[in-house]
Amino acid sequence: MRSxxxxxxxxxxxxASRNGRFDILIxxxxxxxxxxxxxxxxxxxxxxxxSCLVTPGLIDIHVHLREPGQEHKETIATGTASAVAGGFTxxxxxxxxxxxxxxxxxxEFIMKRAAEAGLARxxxxxxxxxxxxxxxxxxxxxLRSAGCVAISDDGRPVATALLMxxxxxxxxxxxxxxxxxxxxxxxKADGVxxxxxxxxxxxxKGLAGAAESIIVERDISVAEMVGGHxxxxxxxxxxxxxxxxxxxxxxxKVTSEVTPHHFVLTDExxxxxxxxxxxxxxxxxxxxxxxRVAMIEGLRDGSIDVIATDHAPHHSDEKALEFDxxxxxxxxxxxxxxxxxxxxxxxxxxxxPRFVELLSANPARVLGLPxxxxxxxxxxxxxxxxxxxxxxxxxxxxxSKSKNTPFDGWTLKGAVAATIVGGRTVFVNPQLPExxxxxxxx
Amino acid sequence: MTTATALKSRHLLxxxxxxxxxxxxxxxxxxxxxxxxxxxxxxxxxxxxRTVVNLFFESSTRTRMSFELAEKRLSADTLxxxxxxxxxxxxxxxxxxxxxxxxxxxxxxxxxxxxSGAPHQLARVCKASIINAGDGTHEHPTQALLDAFTxxxxxxxxxxxxxxxxxxxxxxxxxxxxLYLLTKMGASVVVxxxxxxxxxxxxxxxVEVTTRLxxxxxxxxxxxxLRVQHERMHGLFLPSVREYFTLFGLTPERMRxxxxxxxxxxxxxxxxxxxxxxxxxxxxxxxxxxxxxxGVAVRMAVLxxxxxxEET
Numbered sequence: 157m158r159s160x161x162x163x164x165x166x167x168x169x170x171x172a173s174r175n176g177r178f179d180i181l182i183x184x185x186x187x188x189x190x191x192x193x194x195x196x197x198x199x200x201x202x203x204x205x206x207s208c209l210v211t212p213g214l215i216d217i218h219v220h221l222r223e224p225g226q227e228h229k230e231t232i233a234t235g236t237a238s239a240v241a242g243g244f245t246x247x248x249x250x251x252x253x254x255x256x257x258x259x260x261x262x263x264e265f266i267m268k269r270a271a272e273a274g275l276a277r278x279x280x281x282x283x284x285x286x287x288x289x290x291x292x293x294x295x296x297x298x299l300r301s302a303g304c305v306a307i308s309d310d311g312r313p314v315a316t317a318l319l320m321x322x323x324x325x326x327x328x329x330x331x332x333x334x335x336x337x338x339x340x341x342x343x344k345a346d347g348v349x350x351x352x353x354x355x356x357x358x359x360x361k362g363l364a365g366a367a368e369s370i371i372v373e374r375d376i377s378v379a380e381m382v383g384g385h386x387x388x389x390x391x392x393x394x395x396x397x398x399x400x401x402x403x404x405x406x407x408x409k410v411t412s413e414v415t416p417h418h419f420v421l422t423d424e425x426x427x428x429x430x431x432x433x434x435x436x437x438x439x440x441x442x443x444x445x446x447x448r449v450a451m452i453e454g455l456r457d458g459s460i461d462v463i464a465t466d467h468a469p470h471h472s473d474e475k476a477l478e479f480d481x482x483x484x485x486x487x488x489x490x491x492x493x494x495x496x497x498x499x500x501x502x503x504x505x506x507x508x509p510r511f512v513e514l515l516s517a518n519p520a521r522v523l524g525l526p527x528x529x530x531x532x533x534x535x536x537x538x539x540x541x542x543x544x545x546x547x548x549x550x551x552x553x554x555x556s557k558s559k560n561t562p563f564d565g566w567t568l569k570g571a572v573a574a575t576i577v578g579g580r581t582v583f584v585n586p587q588l589p590e591x592x593x594x595x596x597x598x
Numbered sequence: 599m600t601t602a603t604a605l606k607s608r609h610l611l612x613x614x615x616x617x618x619x620x621x622x623x624x625x626x627x628x629x630x631x632x633x634x635x636x637x638x639x640x641x642x643x644x645x646x647x648r649t650v651v652n653l654f655f656e657s658s659t660r661t662r663m664s665f666e667l668a669e670k671r672l673s674a675d676t677l678x679x680x681x682x683x684x685x686x687x688x689x690x691x692x693x694x695x696x697x698x699x700x701x702x703x704x705x706x707x708x709x710x711x712x713x714s715g716a717p718h719q720l721a722r723v724c725k726a727s728i729i730n731a732g733d734g735t736h737e738h739p740t741q742a743l744l745d746a747f748t749x750x751x752x753x754x755x756x757x758x759x760x761x762x763x764x765x766x767x768x769x770x771x772x773x774x775x776x777l778y779l780l781t782k783m784g785a786s787v788v789v790x791x792x793x794x795x796x797x798x799x800x801x802x803x804x805v806e807v808t809t810r811l812x813x814x815x816x817x818x819x820x821x822x823x824l825r826v827q828h829e830r831m832h833g834l835f836l837p838s839v840r841e842y843f844t845l846f847g848l849t850p851e852r853m854r855x856x857x858x859x860x861x862x863x864x865x866x867x868x869x870x871x872x873x874x875x876x877x878x879x880x881x882x883x884x885x886x887x888x889x890x891x892x893g894v895a896v897r898m899a900v901l902x903x904x905x906x907x908e909e910t
Contacts, residue, residue: 353799357614359714359736359771362798430611430722432715476691478713480734 159183159199160536160579166209170509171517171529180210182536185578190530202594207544208573211512212529213245213537215519216489218310218335218389218413218464221247221278224265225254230469230557232266235489236275238467238556240583242489243572245537246277247467248523251288252311258283258294263302275582276575277537279305279525284323284334290315293322300330305523308335310389313371320375324384331524333385333411338371338396339440348480350441354423358431360479363441365393372396376403376410387522388412390466392440394450401459411522412454413462416488416495417442417562419451425562434475434482435562438468455514456505462522463514465492469558487556491563494547497570501543508543536579542588545571601626605903609721609728612737613778621746621779627899628747628892634671635895644902645674651704652678654731655711660866660890661731661740665708668897674706696720706904709733714771727904735769741865742775744896746783748889749820752861757784760857762814764846765824765873768795772865773824777803790814791824792846794835811846818856821883822863823848823873831872839872849875853883861885 162180167190169175174190181189181199204210221235230238232249239247249266251257257266263280270278282299286292288309296307307327314320314336323334344367349355351362368391375386376399388400391412403410417438422445425436436442454460468485475482496515500506506514516539520528527537551564573591575583584592602619613621634642650669654662657680669676679699690698699707706727709717714734721728732738749756761780767773767789780787781804788806789796790813800807808814815821826846831839853860862874862883870876879886 351798353802356797356799357774357803359734359774431718434719473691476693478692478711478719479715480713 159197161194161196161199161201162210163196163201163203165204167530168209168211168508168512169530170513171212172531174530175509180530180538182579185536185580187530187532187534187536190532204540204573204594205542205590208540208542208591209508210530211539211541212516213527213575213577214243214493214515214539215246215525215527216244216465216467216492217248217462217519217523219247219249219467219489220252220469220485221249221266222253222469223269224262228471232269232278233273234555234557235467235469236270236273236278238487238489238554239276240575240577241555241572242491243493243539243541243575244276244489245539245575245577246279246525246527247489248279248281248305250308250310251281251283256283256288257281257304258286258288260295260298260302263299263304267303276577279303279523281306281308281310281335283307284309284314285319288312290319293326296326296330300332304332305525306333306335306387308337308389310335310337313337313339313341314375317374317378320378321382324379324386325382328384333387333522335387335389336371336375337389338368338375340367340370343367343370348437348441349426350423350443352423352444354426358426360426363439365395365443365447368393368440369395369399372399376400376408379403379408379410380406383409385409385411390415390418390440390464391460392418392443392447392451394447397450397454397459404459411461413464414451414455414460415464415466416492417486419448419455420495420499421562422448432479433562434477434479435486435560437479437482437484438466438486439484452505455500460514461518463492463496464519465489467556469556470560471558472560475560486560486562487554487558489556490554491549491561493541493572494549494568494570495563497541497543498568502569536576538576539572540574540576540591542571542573542585542591544569545588547571608904610739610900610904611718611721611728611730613739613742613775613782614737616782618782621743621783624743624896624899624903625747625750627903628743628896631898631902632892632895634898635891641671641673643673645669645672645905648674648705648905649703650674650676650706650708650901651699651702652676653699653707653709654678654680655709655716656732658710658732661710664890664893665731665897667894668901671894672898672901674901692716692719693723696723700724700726706901729900729904732771734771736771737775738771739775740893740897740900741772742779743900744889744893745776745822745863745865746779747892747896748863748885749861751888751892752885753819756780759785759819760788760817761785761820761822762788762790762818763822763824764790764811764814764848766795766826766830767791767800767824768797769827769830770824776822777805781805788814788818790846792836792842795830811848811852812855815848815852816855818860820861820863821848821853821856825865825867825869826873843872847871847873847875848878850877850881853878863889866890
């Protein structure tokens, strides 16, 4: 592999306290030098347009790659292609495949497929319980050895307080977090939309914010009792955010993530385009404005740790059903960066360093992954952004195998220019020919 | 308010999409249609050569019969398909079903479905006019229109009347359509039901919400009762039929709190002794059978207006 010299690029890396112009030398898949006015050896010199900036590789800690078992929705190859097109150099994939990733053999299969694809790094998340049925702990030690970086029964909550207790106790031996899809099954019942005036008038069964926060509070109480690290997946309710904030204040190791759709959209989207567009159906559901604003505040004030997409591909046939029968979820890998840059950075909610914290540094910290900063000796996983370039989302042109997005036709300010994984340029935005030229060394 | 001269949409998906002028147009047209029912030969050639498909994904006797009669009186060619459950139970998507029906080139599709929004989803892919004959717990627009027609026939107006709507508010599509219609037409609405069956946010529509039946009925010009499904009666929504009738059953004693000339309505089918006492259902207040008769006229008016409002 040729070495690469990124010359005088705008680097935003809060972990290394860098926000300015630096040279980066990449050799053997690693970053070997970061500094000013470095000497060029025989490396390919890349001179990016001045409007571009370079961040540590973005990491999405909540995606569904669907393989094994649901390859009609997504495969590890198409999902990681979608990831790098969205600027993500690494993803952590949830275990609710078929079979469930509750055994090292499944984890090994995922790792093998990811290596064959050779695009984004893939960090599997193992199941908490066998079959995610909530009855018996998985062989967490084995899962960890095979490559799992966390455990979760995502798609479902960790079934009981006792299972949460045992999972937290056991997982501490391996230093990995328990990620919970927090939802009280009895309150959720057959709800399909946020419980509020919009669902009430659309005649859709409600899914209250408290269904989430009750389990968040349970998990925090259990973590207070036995220790361990609880990570709240796709947080959407302001009550949950309050619980997480007070948990952190009490010194409990609790972290949380929020998805772009929960801080961009509200349940008013369920009325768009004549109403009942199943691409506005996800779990947790799009909630009222006060909830959206609470998530924005949590992103601003630092109490939310991570932005993750909950990338949930579904085939168009599955989404072409009645609203209450269609599956929950939307794809998110390719829209996350434009949404975050447009709605958070350009909107003045957060600055670029905080953007990098939410999408790279903290995801790496929460799951204990390499990366999250551009460090000498660290992996050469870098994301190149063109924050002032307008992007128009075309669902049909998404790289992901599935096209279930509510953002079709949206124009947003902020593009991914290129994605570098282990020193290899795995994606260059075809809309930006000057970036492609820079990487070809011409 | 000015009566509209035509409907803006080629579909009737809900009352939410209509304005007061369009509602008035449907009510005035219904009056002309009602006259047909009084003739010896109850049939006009208005929709001759037009095809109407009655697509019922949920069992229905009254609404389906009412639509069929309306279609036949307008001389439309009708065909019906009743299939309980979703398209998906046959391995089809909702869109497949729509395209299959569409291939037969109907002019209009009258659709009943257990899922809220199903007709709205179908309307996005169909060339035919869609008439919503009830979608899940969302809307039942022709029911609200026939209720309005009946109120207007009895009271001469809707604006300024006090209307109480009582029963299972959470699961009622009749409620939602009536809330839109009555508030658009200037009635003052109070809704009443057990706290477990009140959806959130009704106040935002400018209606009064109460759990006390006496308060709701007091001074009411119209009392509209909603059906309470038997499956809600034992379990977590309600403890028993007995307690429901005690708290929310409409009795002659309670009707004495209403306006002297108050009317009582019910979309049917009634649960006698559950939400309504037979002495009320069959008493001087009741206009329940008039509602059924008016339903045919109102549905004729809707079919006629959506077909373009022209003689063919």
